[in-house]
Amino acid sequence: MTENPEKMKELLGSFLDPESALKAVEDMDRGLDLLQSHPAPAPDPERIAAIKRDIQSRIGCIRRRQPISVWIGWSACAAAVLLVVAHYSPFFRPSRIPLKQGVEIVNLTPWTIDTEPLLSGIPSNSEDIHNDSLKTNSDFDSPNPIETLEQELKMLASTDDFWKG
Amino acid sequence: MESFENPDTKELISRCQAGENRAFDELVDLYASRCYGYFYRLTRNTDVSHDLLSELFVKIVEKMGSFKGGSFEKWLFTIAGNLFHDYLRGRYRQKKMLETKARELQDEPLPRRTNTDLSDQLQMFLAKLDEDTLEVILMRFYGDMSFKELSEIRNEPIGTTLSKVHRGLKKLRELMGESGD
Numbered sequence: 608m609t610e611n612p613e614k615m616k617e618l619l620g621s622f623l624d625p626e627s628a629l630k631a632v633e634d635m636d637r638g639l640d641l642l643q644s645h646p647a648p649a650p651d652p653e654r655i656a657a658i659k660r661d662i663q664s665r666i667g668c669i670r671r672r673q674p675i676s677v678w679i680g681w682s683a684c685a686a687a688v689l690l691v692v693a694h695y696s697p698f699f700r701p702s703r704i705p706l707k708q709g710v711e712i713v714n715l716t717p718w719t720i721d722t723e724p725l726l727s728g729i730p731s732n733s734e735d736i737h738n739d740s741l742k743t744n745s746d747f748d749s750p751n752p753i754e755t756l757e758q759e760l761k762m763l764a765s766t767d768d769f770w771k772g
Numbered sequence: 773m774e775s776f777e778n779p780d781t782k783e784l785i786s787r788c789q790a791g792e793n794r795a796f797d798e799l800v801d802l803y804a805s806r807c808y809g810y811f812y813r814l815t816r817n818t819d820v821s822h823d824l825l826s827e828l829f830v831k832i833v834e835k836m837g838s839f840k841g842g843s844f845e846k847w848l849f850t851i852a853g854n855l856f857h858d859y860l861r862g863r864y865r866q867k868k869m870l871e872t873k874a875r876e877l878q879d880e881p882l883p884r885r886t887n888t889d890l891s892d893q894l895q896m897f898l899a900k901l902d903e904d905t906l907e908v909i910l911m912r913f914y915g916d917m918s919f920k921e922l923s924e925i926r927n928e929p930i931g932t933t934l935s936k937v938h939r940g941l942k943k944l945r946e947l948m949g950e951s952g953d
Contacts, residue, residue: 608843610918618919622931631938638941641948642913645894647809654822655804658829662796665833670791 612636785844788836800829807852810914814856814907816895824855831855849915850925853907860903897947905940912937 610618612632619628784802787795807828811821831851839847898906908926911917919937923930 608845608918609912609916618930619934622934631934634942634945635938638909638945639913641894641941641944642909645892647812648818648892650804650808650825651818651822654826655800658804658826659797659800661826662800662829662833663793665830666791666793666796669833 781844785836785839789839796829796833799832803848804829806914807848810849810852810910811856813895813898813910813914814903815859816899820859824852824859827855828852843917843921845915846917846921846925849911849917852915853911853925856907894948897944900947901940901943905936908933908936909940909944 615632615635616625616628619631622628623631781802784795784798788799804825808821808825811824811828812818815821815824828848828851832848835851901909908922911922911925912919915921917925919930919933922937923933926933
């Protein structure tokens with residue numbers, strides 16, 4: 608709302624001397640009177656009617672949109688409530704016991720296999736392997752190694768074409 | 773100057789905010805002439821003014837819920853001013869585009885404003901004011917706003933607003949052959 612003449616004088620008086628302020632108020636009043644005496648053309652009534660129709664259709668759109676937004680709002684609230692209930696409910700709370708049981712299962716499972724027969728066989732097997740090894744290498748323990756070497760050389764001589772390809 | 777103050781405005785705004793169809797029709801009846809005059813004096817173009825007026829009321833409908841009281845005129849003319857600035861920016865871009873095209877078509881003269889009612893003498897003289905001064909004068913006249921409100925909208929010191937309005941109106945009077953002395 609525009610200032611009344613007294614308020615205008617007071618306002619302009621804070622920038623100008625009283626005489627200049629009074630003149631400035633008159634200048635402005637007469638300038639605005641010019642605008643008043645030369646009114647702008649009125650808007651086209653058909654365009655105004657079109658604007659009103661447009662407004663009505665937009666209000667309709669806003670009303671249609673509103674229930675959807677309300678529904679979305681309620682859905683969000685319901686989801687939040689469900690999450691809170693789920694968080695505090697014992698039905699949905701994850702138990703700590705399975706972790707402990709899991710550890711026990713992991714520890715116990717390998718030892719439930721009966722390994723006794725397998726383990727008992729290991730010494731006898733290793734003994735056999737040891738004996739075989741001794742038997743195979745018995746030549747190296749020959750009482751006359753030179754004789755053994757000669758025999759080997761003879762063998763090589765009889766088959767002297769092995770290197771010819 | 774005719775006072776635009778309407779004692780029923782507050783109630784009308786409440787009815788609009790409640791979504792009453794008839795209330796918006798009344799709002800258009802109450803403000804269309806003033807807003808159209810504001811746009812017409814700024815743009816000097818009837819078609820553009822009608823388009824801006826239409827855009828303004830669409831914005832009002834969409835933003836009515838965000839109006840939290842205070843001066844409705846200030847709120848309305850702030851939106852109107854923003855729309856005019858958007859229009860100016862669009863016109864500037866269009867002008868730039870046309871200038872580029874004009875250079876290609878060997879300096880075709882650019883029509884600055886069309887559809888101007890040259891019989892309106894005041895319009896011719898208003899066109900001689902710079903756009904910033906013209907805008908603040910028209911906001912003062914059509915928006916019925918105080919200098920405090922104007923300076924707030926324009927984000928400038930009240931003295932600057934006062935000076936612009938004073939110098940602009942004085943120049944307008946001189947242009948129209950009124951000395952006042």
